[in-house]
Amino acid sequence: MGPTLVGRSEELAALLDACHGGPGRLVLVTGCAGSGKTTLLEELTRRVTDAGAVVGSGHAVPGGGPFRPVAEALVRVAPPALADEGALSPFRAVLARILPTWPPALAAGTHLVDPVVVLGEAVLALLRVLSTDRRTVFVLDDAQWADRDTLALLEYLAGGLREVAATVVIAARDDQAVPDALTALHRHARIRTVALRPLPPADVALLVRRTVGGELPPEAEEYVARVSEGVPLLVTELAAGLLESGSLVPDGNGWRTTSTLTGGLPPSHLALVHNRVAGLAPRARELVRTAAVLGPELDADLLTTVLGSDAAEVADGLSSAVDAGLLTRNAAGDVRWRHALTCGAVLAGLTPPERGAIAARAAEALEDELGVRRALVADLHARGGRPARAAALLLEEARDAVAAGALATAQEILERSLVLAVGDPGLVVAITVERIQAFALATRTDEAIAAADVALPTATGADRTALAIAASRACVGGQRFDEAGRYLTLFGDPDDPRVQALAAHIALDAEDLDQALALATRAAAAAEQVGPPDVLCEALEVVGRALRRRDPKASVAAFERAEQVAAGHGLTPWRIRALAELGATELYGAAPAGRLAEAQTLALDAGMLGTATALDLQAVAMTVGTEGMVGVMSRAERCADRAGRLGLTGLQAHALMFAARGRVHAGRAGQADLLLDEVDRLVPSPLYRSERSHNRSTDAWLDGDDERAARELDDCIALLRELPAAPPAPVWGEWVVLRTVCDPTDDGPRAELRESDVLVQAVNRAALAYADAVAAAHVQQVDPGLLLAEGDRLLAPHPFLRHWLRIMLVPRAVDGRLGDAPALLREAHAWLLAHGENRMARLCAAHLRRLGLPVPRPGRYGEMVPPRLRALGVTGRELEVLRLVAEGLGNIEIAGRLQLSRRTVETHVSNLLLKTGTRSREGLTGLAP
Missing domain, CATH: 1.25.40.10 (Tetratricopeptide repeat domain)
Incomplete structure (x- = not known):
């Protein structure tokens, strides 16, 4: 059985407090080798598991590979079925790279984002799912051996855990050279450190009694407390050494000393381990020494392969080592080193040639079974005298680290291989x-x-x-x-x-x-x-x-x-x-x-979250035409938030630009300016500065002030002229239409657009057609109908942009030469209301009033009315009547079905006949959708 926890009540209470409610946090447990960190973590795990928490545990080992302890902990709590969880869909492929049981991900490409940040976001998302109805606790041991990317990941998690009902507890030695990344954890404002101090004399005495199974003479207890300096491992080793050396012998219900314990230091831990190894049978001794060369992570299957023994013989040798106090067996029956110091002591007892010979034999035995042990085999080759082979294996290991997003680890591996x-x-x-x-x-x-x-x-x-x-x-x-x-x-x-x-x-x-x-x-x-x-x-x-x-x-x-x-x-x-x-x-x-x-799906399947975010922003730009600026505003805000979390400042700025436009369309121009202030802070660029003029123009136009809107667009276009590599944005077409509406005789804007390569943008080509139609209607020499039809054709897939540009033409459409303005406004009004573009719908209403026409009340018709009927002014209630007329029902039957009066139904039918230009009820039947 493993050691029991003695003392550490304050430290355990602090850890339990961090694991039992409140915002998530990361706690760092530090102490020297042998201070009882592992025993404390085991007791913590038992307590929080009994309390119903989801618990995952892992540990780092030298050369264990990137993200080893985190992956080990996740595997315990994240079964493959969890990959289907909807909230994890953006992170499924990222997590699959470190969770071997999950569905494999496509190969990733160039990282737009620090891969550790992407993995951090993925782990936080997984923790949110796991912590939906109970606390999640991760316990990670031996962090002093963790790779730099794992430590960077833990540092990233520390900042995000406050939003998740999860606690991460990590333990690390503080008596050796501490990696810079681990030092950063010590200093992190969001990380609490629990330091394990030496045990007080009373706890030392209790631990000694539990070790030897009875009371010790006072001089023996004082001796152990003084020499061990309160380090639990040394306490137990000193007590065991007194027994092994015969300095303590049974005396009734207790023990007595057979020699003076103050005359010098006891046998060192190294000497104790050496004596225990020497006392083993030859095959067991070979097993223990080989295990020490293989490292602190003890694996019976690996030993079976390296030694060429059968499983039973290895099991017997492990049992002998347990009996000798070199190894320990936990409650599940798993065997491990009593302590990493024990493994190091066994290794120190071998001469360099002995270590090299064992390493060479082990490397040769494992060559055909590289798998996940490639780093170990490379290390064995290096110690066994084959450096080139070790370098070649490390090169492969580094490539895998790059694929996993562990770039710092990859560099360390490559430096060694070089x-x-x-x-x-x-x-x-x-x-x-x-x-x-x-x-x-x-x-x-x-x-x-x-x-x-x-x-x-x-x-x-x-x-x-x-x-x-x-x-x-x-x-x-x-x-x-x-x-x-x-x-x-x-x-x-x-x-x-x-x-x-x-x-x-x-x-x-x-x-x-x-x-x-x-x-x-x-x-x-x-x-x-x-x-x-x-x-x-x-x-x-x-x-x-x-x-x-x-x-x-x-x-x-x-x-x-x-x-x-x-x-x-x-x-x-x-x-x-x-x-x-x-x-x-x-x-x-x-x-x-x-x-x-399709590109977005592939990017998510490959775990390329930065690329997926960029594509999502591209999708925002492309769906404006079908959803409207208000419709894409929330999506742009989510994209900006994701880009910000990933450190993609350029994407964040661009997404905030779309969010600002949405604010203007929603009637919140002041908020739009604040968003553009943030854009200027992120990416000070003339491209984004032009957005202020664009937004002011839109704000003026929606207020019905075409002249002021045109002047603001002049400033916007002046900036864009200085940016020949800027995207061919639709603002060019908007400017040309508005300038032509304000002065149909001014051909300058249309001539500039006609010679510009921004016409590659379909919206700009449509805008030029509309502007040409305005000029043609003004001179009354050319029928503008074909030009309007061409613009409508180009914008057929983009109804919002079509309504936007066609509404601009209304001030010049009063004589009917630019189309049926009332029908256009009614259709646009219905579409805009159905898509939340209320401010633009109010502009349509204002135009209808200026034309002396009634304004449909909101809710009288909606998105369910087909566009061809909306253009005729058919309301939602009239559509219901139309469908029942098409079913052959009479007015009395329709009145009963819709709970209306007969006279109201007659009015609706009369309106339908008038609006559709139909002469009979039979004619209405053919119009029903």
């Missing part, structure tokens, strides 16, 4: 390339460049080009395009399609579209013949982006080919990128719908 790989130039280059890529993923551009600069001078041929490409990509990620191009020019093979595709991307970012298109076309042609497929995808993406405004159809074709190649080769990140580009072209009217939603 030292071991000295003497194998090819392996050194492969490791250096991986280091550069890992630095780039962590946006540590300077370190990536430094690593490349060390290796490039001596590299040749393909190795030199691989290093140049890695260095160049790191520079691109850091927005250092001149340096990126320099690496390719000085060290890259100009005929290599990888170099050409990357150079094309650099040219595109520099807005040299001709150069980008030329390089990408060459790279695509070469990659089509010889590959690799990811290079073809990259080249096609550049082609598509370079042609987006010049030749939309060719641009779509390039993106579609990239998506096809990526799908065929399982290149999920490149497929997402292609689908996202195709989604963007939907607004331009050049690509079929649905691609953006």
